[in-house]
Amino acid sequence: MKIKAKIIIFGKNGQIGSNLVKLLKEESNFDIKAYASNDVDFSNLTQLSSFLENLSFYPDFIINAAAYTAVDKAEEEQELADLINHQAVKILADYSKKNNVKLIHYSTDYVFDGLGNEPFTEDNTQNLYPINIYGKTKLLAEKAIINSKAKYIILRISWIYDQEGKNFMNIIAKLAQEREVLTVISDQIGSPTSASFVASSTIKIIKQLLEYQDEFPAGIYHLASNKYMSWYSFAIDIINTLKNDKVNLKVKKIIPIKTCEYKTLAQRPLNSRLNCQKIFNFFKL
């Protein structure tokens, strides 16, 4: 790849953002600028607009890995979640359209209602009814991006884990060292997906877009690992890995429970399976 692309990353300290920054720094063909919430606060739309207007670095791509990701808290902070996940994204999309920037944005399996057992495809609108505020704000962002007519790629990802950050894998690892008994939900099914896989796939997509001669393949693409499992099965895998790594664990018993036995502020979809054929047909990942 000869073209040198300029990339702006928002959400540089997050699970996906930090992996993007790490991997892109190893590449010689990219100039990157990455920002955290204390550089530009997405809940302050005026600040975000003026930040974009005053950019001295004209990007070819914007990757938006910033989001309000506290799914339960979003039920109590609806306005804030909407500002960060939806309205700020509309500003990014309008900026991208106006300035011919390609926008890469992450969305979620939580845009679906979680009904049925089949993996959801990108063209499924029948189940496109989020059941929590987080999912609703993420769906509104998708619509704002599409309506902006910017050149966009929306990657719907799911169940992200990473060595760093607050995620299921790290929570289970901590609890397994502290408690003898763990109860884990066994009737929500999805695809645990590593943040580094999402970041490296994003970079491969950007490289292919730079070489791409045809019309920009704007669209929604599902991107997740190819294994469907419950949180319970994932917890067992995590604990087995820790045992293999000789980590000192306290846990003796893992009890599967149903979603209805575990009250949370936000409802969560039972079926989070994503059909990822489209992205693998289109891009080499």
Ligand SMILES: NC(=O)c1ccc[n+]([C@@H]2O[C@H](COP(=O)([O-])OP(=O)(O)OC[C@H]3O[C@@H](n4cnc5c(N)ncnc54)[C@H](OP(=O)(O)O)[C@@H]3O)[C@@H](O)[C@H]2O)c1
């Ligand atoms: N985690 C998952 O399981 C999952 C699943 C599906 C989709 N996704 C989507 O994937 C994307 C990345 O997720 P992630 O897991 O990497 O998220 P994450 O680790 O929670 O990181 C999100 C980042 O967003 C930034 N942010 C939050 N509020 C902000 C604000 N007001 N202004 C600017 N930045 C703000 C934070 O920046 P600071 O740290 O600088 O405050 C944080 O680093 C998000 O769009 C998320 O919706 C995640």
